[in-house]
Amino acid sequence: MGKTLAQGRTGTARLIAELDWSNCPLGPISEWPDCLRSALDLALPAHAQIVIFAGEDYVALYNDAYAPTIGNKHPSALGRPAREGWAELWSDLEPLLRQVRMTGETVSAPDRPFHIDRHGYVETVYFDISYSPVRDAAGEIHAVLCIVAETTERMKALEAERRLSAIVSSSTDAILGMDLGYRITAWNRGAEALYGYTEHEVLGQPVTLILPADRPNEEDLIMAQIMRGIRIETHETQRRHKDGSLIEVSLTVSPIHDRAGRIVGASKIARDISGRKKAERLQQLLMGELKHRVKNVLATVQAIANQSFGSVDPEKSRTFSDRLRALAMAHDLLTQQSWESASLTSIVTGVVAPFGAERFQVEGPEVYLPPRAVVTLSMALHELATNAVKYGALSQPSGSVSIEWTYCPDKGGFQLAWHEINGPSVVEPERRGFGSMLIRDALAAELNGEVELDFDRKGVVCRIRAPLDASWE
Numbered sequence: 001m002g003k004t005l006a007q008g009r010t011g012t013a014r015l016i017a018e019l020d021w022s023n024c025p026l027g028p029i030s031e032w033p034d035c036l037r038s039a040l041d042l043a044l045p046a047h048a049q050i051v052i053f054a055g056e057d058y059v060a061l062y063n064d065a066y067a068p069t070i071g072n073k074h075p076s077a078l079g080r081p082a083r084e085g086w087a088e089l090w091s092d093l094e095p096l097l098r099q100v101r102m103t104g105e106t107v108s109a110p111d112r113p114f115h116i117d118r119h120g121y122v123e124t125v126y127f128d129i130s131y132s133p134v135r136d137a138a139g140e141i142h143a144v145l146c147i148v149a150e151t152t153e154r155m156k157a158l159e160a161e162r163r164l165s166a167i168v169s170s171s172t173d174a175i176l177g178m179d180l181g182y183r184i185t186a187w188n189r190g191a192e193a194l195y196g197y198t199e200h201e202v203l204g205q206p207v208t209l210i211l212p213a214d215r216p217n218e219e220d221l222i223m224a225q226i227m228r229g230i231r232i233e234t235h236e237t238q239r240r241h242k243d244g245s246l247i248e249v250s251l252t253v254s255p256i257h258d259r260a261g262r263i264v265g266a267s268k269i270a271r272d273i274s275g276r277k278k279a280e281r282l283q284q285l286l287m288g289e290l291k292h293r294v295k296n297v298l299a300t301v302q303a304i305a306n307q308s309f310g311s312v313d314p315e316k317s318r319t320f321s322d323r324l325r326a327l328a329m330a331h332d333l334l335t336q337q338s339w340e341s342a343s344l345t346s347i348v349t350g351v352v353a354p355f356g357a358e359r360f361q362v363e364g365p366e367v368y369l370p371p372r373a374v375v376t377l378s379m380a381l382h383e384l385a386t387n388a389v390k391y392g393a394l395s396q397p398s399g400s401v402s403i404e405w406t407y408c409p410d411k412g413g414f415q416l417a418w419h420e421i422n423g424p425s426v427v428e429p430e431r432r433g434f435g436s437m438l439i440r441d442a443l444a445a446e447l448n449g450e451v452e453l454d455f456d457r458k459g460v461v462c463r464i465r466a467p468l469d470a471s472w473e
Contacts, residue, residue: 071118196242364405393423420459428455
């Protein structure tokens with residue numbers, strides 16, 4: 001037997017043949033019972049994972065297919081009593097082996113957990129097991145033949161699937177699955193709450209059950225993208241409740257793949273945004289009302305001004321009207337953004353438009369200003385433009401104005417420069433009017449920054465610097 005085991009063999013067969021069995025409880029191979037040698041001859045070439053625990057000390061004999069399942073226990077466990085090689089789980093393993101030897105019955109179990117140290121730490125692994133007695137001709141049991149199949153990865157996958165199923169089931173978001181035939185295959189409690197249908201009512205039904213009548217092609221468009229493996233990012237749409245009412249939802253759709261990677265359906269996650277959409281509509285209504293009332297107030301102020309000094313001093317009346325229009329423009333910008341902010345580009349563009357945008361060189365990144373700065377900056381730029389038309393670069397056919405700004409958080413924040421080019425020689429006025437006070441004082445205060453107004457002979461230069469502030473981002 002020893003020679004037949006060693007000749008032409010490799011792996012565990014050769015190791016078994018070359019072991020010194022004289023110091024083992026089993027004794028030399030030639031003295032083993034015929035039933036044990038026969039069982040080992042069948043086990044060694046098998047592709048199934050087989051270990052034999054022989055004798056009263058349960059000496060371990062196993063094949064090449066089994067060796068990887070015990071990790072760093074191989075090859076030291078080969079030919080040694082199981083209580084030595086499997087010390088950390090012997091209290092669990094020994095009763096199973098003793099049961100087979102005592103009763104002569106096969107012990108089997110699917111996905112049987114064992115706590116084993118095979119890579120330097122104890123881990124929980126799972127096996128399908130079948131432990132059977134190895135008998136001689138007289139019926140005496142000499143060993144336990146263990147055929148096993150590790151199922152650890154499958155159990156981990158099932159556990160992950162169970163966790164995911166629990167998450168999906170308990171999610172307040174409406175989650176449903178559908179196959180390529182548009183039939184609903186999964187429906188969680190969130191979907192029941194959102195759409196009004198129970199799982200029993202919708203499984204197997206077409207997903208168009210919850211599609212509004214005015215969106216007949218939406219599912220076809222979604223499925224066309226899903227079949228290309230494209231995840232449809234969150235977008236806003238409508239779905240139909242069981243009672244026929246329409247629900248505003250944000251919807252995300254992703255492809256579902258089988259184990260081979262083929263697309264077999266789609267999963268949809270919907271969230272009810274009806275409350276938010278209602279709030280947005282109310283906000284738009286209030287913003288529209290605010291805009292209307294502000295315009296009415298400005299129109300009333302305009303009428304009062306015209307009646308008060310329009311005929312007495314037409315020039316002052318026009319100046320006042322222009323300032324009111326600049327103020328109204330700033331309010332319009334803020335109303336469009338729900339009074340949260342306005343972009344510097346839109347402010348500058350709105351201010352220069354009445355003065356001929358072609359005469360302005362405007363350049364700068366997209367920067368958003370808080371409401372407190374929008375009105376004052378709009379008025380200040382209007383005053384600069386008005387003065388440029390009366391006395392500065394815009395009073396000359398060849399004159400122009402450069403408006404440039406930067407936004408550099410690492411250098412301290414926001415900077416804007418107004419520079420008049422090719423205008424008449426500039427002289428600083430002897431007295432400070434409304435425009436100068438607005439530009440130098442009010443603007444600096446609102447921006448919490450610095451404003452320099454330089455009446456350079458080659459053209460007026462205004463530099464604005466403001467520190468970095470979270471509300472500017």
